[in-house]
Amino acid sequence: MSLPFQEIHGAVHLHTTFSDGGVDIADLIKVSTQVGLDYIVVTDHMTLAAKEKGYEGFHGDTLVVVGYEHNDHRRWNHYLAIGTTTVYPGQQDPQDYINGIKKAGGIGFLAHPEERRHYFAHFPPYPWTAWDVTGYDGIEVWNQMSEWVESLKRWRSYILLLYPRRFLKRARPALLERWDNLNRTRFVGGIGGVDAHTFRFGVGPLALRIFPTKVELKGVRTHLYVPNEWRSASADVARRVVVEALRDGRGFISHFRRGDASGTEIVLYDAEGILILPGKADRIPALPARFKINVPLPSEARLLRNGRIVDNAEGRSISFVVKEKGVYRIEIYRGRNAWIYSNPFPVGTYPF
Ligand SMILES: [Zn+2]
Ligand SMILES: [Zn+2]
Structure with missing residues (x-):
């Protein structure tokens, strides 16, 4: 059966030499096209320099979006x-810049909100502390960089330096719990962030370049379901399609190290046979509804309702029937490691 949408995958939250990243924008784009990111x-x-210098748009098959x-x-x-097309001037109050960015037509995600770092004094944590804010679109539920730095305190760092992605086992449970709780009152989307800095340890000829760009881009990815014709539109329309899909949580997050999740299907069919994608609800699904999950590799899928696991199954093609209202999401594991987190599917009306 052909579906009216396709799944695309990308890397969100990338830094370049326009701020504190270690790679210049042209090299970042080159590697992104090489590894096949959509x-x-x-x-x-605090800068939109990459946009101002004209890098936004398609480069080969890769769309560059600048926030x-x-x-x-x-x-x-x-x-x-x-x-958004402007950098909001205020730096004082998070609610102020959340509102300002929204007013300027932008969307926004709380970045690495539960970040904790203990190991290196020169990588202090930058957590989210203003939890009373409203109006943001979503949160970064899996941040590649902060998970890696956090794990340095637990593991022999030389192994980490050689195999940085190996240690991304799962998103932080406390953050997932917070995400689930937020989603019981309104839709809050999730994205996976790379937070690529490609920075170096040490100085001089022995300095190790951590997370070379190609490695960074083969880690946490954010997959989106978008209309089939998205690429044939103008770059401006394609950019809007991606921004709206991010805003609405229209997809899932994967970790490439556990397997290429391209082509993964996580959808819901309601009692009337209507297809429902993950994310902000366009309609309230009629019950009973059925999740249909197809993944390219054998794995274990878990169904969560209001933050609690209510069902699980193994295989490549899995279905779960849901009879109760609630906010649902799917987690997919390979062995003991998390591979995929879907965005929530609200089934019913808020609050849950
Ligand atoms: Zn940050
Ligand atoms: Zn960052």
Whole structure:
């Protein structure tokens, strides 16, 4: 059966030499096309330089979207602003820049909200602290960089330096719990972030380049379901399609190290046979409804309802029947490691 949408995958939350990243924009784009990403979202700190210099748009088959990362005056409360054409001037109050970015037509995600770092004094944590804010579109539920730095305290660092992605086992449970709780009152989308900095340890000829760009881009990815014709439209329309799909949580997050999740299907069919994609609800599904999951590799799928696991099954083609209202999402594991997190499927009306 042919579906009216296709699944595309990209890397979100990338830094370049326009702020504190270690790679220049042209090299980042080159590697992104080489590894076959459909889109990337560049988010340098407090600058849209990549956009101003004309890098937004298609480069080969890769769409480059330029947003930026906002922070408060203490350099906390990092916020990924996407789809806006200006850098909001205020740096004081997170609610102020959330509102300002939205007013300017942008969307936004709380970046690495549960970040904790203990190991290196020169990589301090930049957590989200202003949890009373409203109006943001989603949160970064899996951040490649902060998970890696956090794991340094637990593992022999030389192994980590050689195999940085091996240690991304799962998203942080406390953050997933927070995400589930937020989704019981309104839709809050999730994205996976790379937070690529490609920075170096040490100085001089022995300096190790951590996370070379190609490795960074073969890690946490954000997959989106978009209309089939998205690429044939103008770059501006394609960019809008990607920004809206991110805003609405129209997809899932994967970790490439556990397997290429391209082609994964995680959808819901309601009692009337209507197809429902993950993300913000366009309609309330009629019950009973059935999840249909197809993954390219054998794995274990878990069904969560209001943050609790209510069913699980193994295989490549899995279905779960749901009879109760609630906000559902799917987690897919390979062995003990998380591979895929779907965005939530609200089934019913808020609050749950
Ligand atoms: Zn940040
Ligand atoms: Zn960042």
